[in-house]
Amino acid sequence: MKHLLLALATGLLLAFGWPTYGFPVLLFVAFIPLLYVAHDIKEQQTIKYKGWRLFALSYLAFFIWNFITTNWLQYADMFGACFAILVNSLLMALLILIYQAVAKRTTINKSLLFLITLWICFEKLHLNWEFSWPWLNLGNAFSEYPKWIQWYEFTGAFGGTLWVWLVNGILFKALLTFFKFKENSILKRAAIQTTLLICLPIVFSIVRYYTYTPEEDTIEAVVLQPNIDPYSEKYNATNKRVGELLIQLAEENITENTNLLVSPETVLAENYGVNLPRFNSSSEFFQAKSFVYNYPNLNYLLGLQFYQKHTNKADILPTSNQYNDKLWVDYYNSAAFINADKEPLIYHKSKLVVGVENFPYQSILKPIIGDAMLDLGGTVAMKTTQKERSAFKLKNSEYKVAPVICYESVYGEYVTGYVREGANVLAIMTNDAWWGNTQGHKQHLSYARLRAIETRRAIARSANTGISAFISPKGDIIKTLAYEEQGSLKARIPVNTNITFYVQAGDYIARISMFLALGLFVITFFRRDRV
Known part of the structure; x- marks a missing residue:
């Protein structure tokens, strides 16, 4: 019963430390109960089936965390929600088993260092x-x-991951040492260490927050929120009617000084989308082009779905969708950059939603489970991507904007690719309506604040049903348009040119962790430490 309660404690502490409803300080102690369970199972000789017991308790803890924080996935697809929650919990539980195997063979310091680096490697895996x-x-x-x-x-x-695990590791080691020697000085020393480890980064951060100032130049941006139901209205409405709605919403706030207008992702998705090779002569393009002609500085980022047909086998890609022996079709979740001066520029979303826009390991899984793409109300098909990021130069300006589409905004190092391409502002185009009014869309907006801090780039975020927002380079939300409210939002946002260390170095903490985890694993299993 004690082990069960401790596992429940870990799951609940992790869950109630999560945004946007939780308090993250809970995470600094969240893993300690589960780590104690692992230690106690290892030390007790009378427990049978130790591996299975630890796995079951770890799985329970991580299932609670995954379920409470991401059960909103069910509103998009029940199978997808079950798969994400059950499999992610499984992978996390396996990490604890691997840690336990190492802990049996080495010191507590080395085993905890291995667990910290292993967890970071796992998170890096989840990014790639x-x-x-x-x-x-x-x-x-x-x-x-x-x-x-x-x-x-x-x-x-x-x-942040390293921060959480270092505090948990120090406190857990101190707890074990206290149980062994029963000296209060151990707890006092650990309390001082963890207080400094938690407070010093926060103090540094607060000082940085109040002393950091973005560069002086700004642009005027408008984001659109058409509030279209993605399960019915979006795919039944004509592109012409949706385009007219977008223009109507834009005209509520747009001025002659507006530099950037941003629509949600795939807001134009009638039937199978717009024929990519013929986009320059399409009615969708001319509708947008005739609108931007009225505004001398305007650049319009328009979200739409493209398709491209192939009848020649030499032209097909691994992501092409086969309809018969003579026809293959590529689909794209794209952003079109339109102004009065140039031909449109196109960016294709390249970090895709698993099971909705891509079929993972298709060559292996498709023969086993068949076509298991999830239907989120649109074209159920593999999407085609592009290799490099794109940043579009604003008309009458030296600055560039990045078209970050939906799920891409969750990937830190990936977003730095836009900045390395010269982006001075991030435009996030998303459609979070699949999940309803749940934590899903709130967490998605909240994570965008991390990208602003990492890159020191302001963000203009257009969400179909909300929450559309402007975010400062310090991660503050400047303005928002409430969920399920139709309208547009205008703000002047800074355009930065400085490059942060993280943009230059990327996920170096994860890369270092890979070498450390591998080295510790090899040393542990091929050379025994002296006790």
Whole structure:
């Protein structure tokens, strides 16, 4: 019963430390109960099936965390929600088993260092493999407290993960040492160490928050929130009617000085979308082009779905969707950059939603489970991506804007690619309506604040049903348009040119952790430490 209660404690502490409803300080002690369970199971000789017992208790803890924080996925697709929650809990529980195997063979210091680096490697895996799901990476937990984490401009969100685990590790080791020697000085020393470890980064961050000032230049931006139901209205409405609605909403706030207008992702998605090779002669393009002609400085970022047909096998890609022996079609979740002077520029979303826009490890899984793409109300098909990020130069300006589409905004190092391409402002185009009025869309907005701090770039965020917002380079939300409210939002936002250390170095904490975890694993299993 004691082990069960401790596992429940870990799950609940993790869950109630999560944004946007929780208090992240809970995470600094959240893993201690589960680590104690692992230690106690290892030390007790009378317990049978130790591995299975630890796995079950770890799985329970992580299932509670995953379920409470991400059960909103069910509103988009029940199978997808079950898969994400059950499999992610499984992977996290396996990490504890691997840690336990190492802890049996080495010192507590080395085993804890191994666990910390192993967890960071796991989070890095979640940013890069085809079953990518970095929603619960620990560094995300501080997104509602930007004054605490201004140092993310140096470390990225992995700095937050390391922060959480270092505090848990120090406190857990102190707890074991106290149980062994029963000296109060051990707890006092640990309290001082953890207080400094928690407070010093926060103090540094607060000082940085109040002393940091963005560059003086600004642009005027307008974001649109059409509030279209993605399950019915969006795919039944014509592109012409939706385009007219966007223009109507824009005219509520747009002026001759407006530099940037941002729409949500795939807001034009009638039938199968717009024919990509013929976009320059399409009615959708001419509708947008005729509108921007009325405003001398305007640049319009328009979200739409493209398609491109292939009848020649030589032209097909691994992501092409086959309809018959003679026809393949590529689909794209894209942003079109339109102004009065140039031909449109196109960016194709490249970090795709698992099971909705891509089929993970298709060559392996499709023969086993068939076509298991999830239907979120639109074209159920693989999406085609592009290799590099794009940043579009604003008309009558030296500055560039990045078209960050939806899920891409969850990936820290990925977003730095836009900045390295010259982006001075981030425009996030998203459609969070699939999840209803739940924590899903609130967390998605909150995570965008991390990208602002990491890159020191202001963000103009257009969400179909909300929450549309402007975010400062310090991670503060300047203005918002409430969920399910139709309208537009205008603000002047700074355009920065400075490059942060994190933009230059990327996820270096994860890369270092990979070498440390591998080295510790090899040393542990091929050389025994002297006790």
